[in-house]
Amino acid sequence: MTRGLVWILVTLLALAQPAPASAYLKFGYKIGEQTVDVKWPTGPVRYYVNDRDVPGVTAADFRAAVERAAATWQAVPETSLSFDFQGFTAANPNALDGRNTLGFLDRPDLDRVLGATSLLLDAATGQIVEADVFFNTRFPWSVSASGEAGRVDLESVALHELGHLVGLGHSAIGETERTATGGRRVLGSGAVMFPIALTPGATADRVLQADDMAGVADLYSLDSQRGDTGSIRGRVVKNGRGVFGAHVVAFNPATGTLIGGFTLNDNGDFVIAGLAAGPHIVRAEPLDDADIDSFLSGNVDVDFRVAYAPRMAVAPTGGSSASVEIPVVPK
């Protein structure tokens, strides 16, 4: 049987531009009328590492950094995700060769992109068949344990890219400010999967946040654990009509965790899954000062003010809350 394959190029981590908000997002692939999660089939994700050295990072350093990042994803509790290093390769991470390859590439044309992940999907199932990740040699990289000022932490970026490699999109949990050069600087982020990197020299993004873990658990949760978390569903409305592309974040005051989602249709509906049981404060905000294309495509409505749900939403164990409506007003 022949199967169709689809390339998806996921560009990640523009060097200096973020946005305000919060949420994990899964890649989806439309098969007929149904959208399925883009994910790996059961079993370890086998990968190769390019054997090229770059200034400051040997191939062995690179492998070690990627292994640490893979181990971090693999350590997310109650998930079945695992990785398996297969060896070094001379192949570049942009070849359709049936191998998942990570390595450096010189991409002067992408002068704001630290790294990118490409996925090859089975068009019949939406499952990932091959994935490659490149890291742009246009940037100075570091594998120092404590980070190096002015150099981008390789492990942090690898952790982000591996998130894409397993099927996660960008999270919008983060706040940014405009810089004098017109770019954006991260003030704070609530997810490693936030599209804009921390400042060069920062190593905090070697550690996953709750939003990241909820996202990967949603994709690779062990069947026996699926009932341990709950979800919140609701709708963001403006002048009585649904808002598409609103970023909605659920805050659990008992655990201090933030987990986000988006309204993904014109009715303004959202679902945030993977929540610890309990009451959550729900906040909606527009994707108004980030590159919207790094989150969603379509006619995203950003003309509304930040608003909170008028009451807490309770995520029950193994179920979903009653629908929470968040009214927003235009700016």
Added chain:
Amino acid sequence: MRALLTGATCLALCVNGWGRPVAAQDREDAPSLRRNHVAISGGLNLAGGYPIGDATADLRGNGLGGSPPSFTLFRAESSVEAAAGGELRVGFGLSRNVAIEVGVGYSSPDIRTALSQDAEADAITIDAEQLAQYVIDVGATWQLPRPVIAGRVRPFVTGGAGYLRQLYDERTLVETGRIYYLGGGVRAWLRGGDGRRRSLGIRSDVRATWRQDGVEFEETTRLWPSVTAMIFWEP
């Protein structure tokens, strides 16, 4: 003038009564519980509010190294609001002054959350949730041996412990905890009270209640006051 005099006289007598031994005749006349009989009390309970936790929605800050200062997205301060509810207690007189009792209570307090420090939104307070709260407790009362205020009013002290069950509005999630209380109150007999006949009266308790677990956003014990007004009947 007369009222003042009467009040002053009463106060003097009461203080004097507490300060010296009373005659056996006084104790005989003082109303008391019916030994080996059941007493049923029911009425209203007004519980005070209490905080259930402050929490800050922090984002990972942007700075060199692995632990830069965090960035606050917003802050939430939550409390359980004061609420009135119903209470029913069934006691058993072990002696004329000591009773053990089992109580059940129901109330539906609101959780209120104040949201602040949001760089993009004004501070607001949301009526976060309404709880359905049930309490089952076991306690004891000890009636002080002397009447106060008037001959048919007797004070008591009380204490006990119980089980707390709190359901969120949609009744999809339950939180449980334990409560402990200490307090006191008065019983005023309207009828009976000689320890032999049926009796009827009113009772009011003031309690301090400690709670462990239940709806709570921090790992800590909470304290709140409550007042009850009940009718009691000893069949």
